[in-house]
Amino acid sequence: MTARIDQFATAPDLMKSMLAMEETITASGLERSLIELVKLRASQINHCAFCIHMHTQDARANGESDTRMHLLHAWQESTLFTPRERAALSWTECLTEVASRGAPDSAYATLAAQFDPREQVAVTLLITTINAWNRLAIGFAIPHPVDQEAATA
Helix, strand or coil, rough: CCCCCCHHHHHHHHHHHHHHHHHHCCCCCCCCCHHHHHHHHHHHHHHCCCHHHHHHHHHHHCCCCCCHHHHHHHHHHHHCCHHHHHHHHHHHHHCCCHHHCCHHHHHHHHHHHHCCCHEEEHHHHCCCCCHHHHHHHHHCCCHHHHHHHHHHC
């Protein structure tokens, strides 16, 4: 895969807002493990190879187990995810697939049972931001590192 453009080189002024959102989410108080699970799950849904690769590496570096990452596609059938993680993953799936799923009251009630109102905003911004990153990576055909290594070999 050949990248179409480098958004950072092409429009660094525009990309500042995306980087600021990342800093805001990191400083939001949400657990780092939760942030990486949400990013990874949304990236899986969106089929964003670049982001799946990045967030698998980031999650592992932050102590996430390979077992949980392998089961993330089937989190609903696994007992390895906490109620708080399950609420965030459910909300992630709803908002990532909002055109077909909407944001049902039942998913919101599950979220609200696990996250205070400020955290609900933080989780929703986290989901919004990773979906934007996925669209940038997919839209501009950003190759993931394994593709980049293969192209130079």
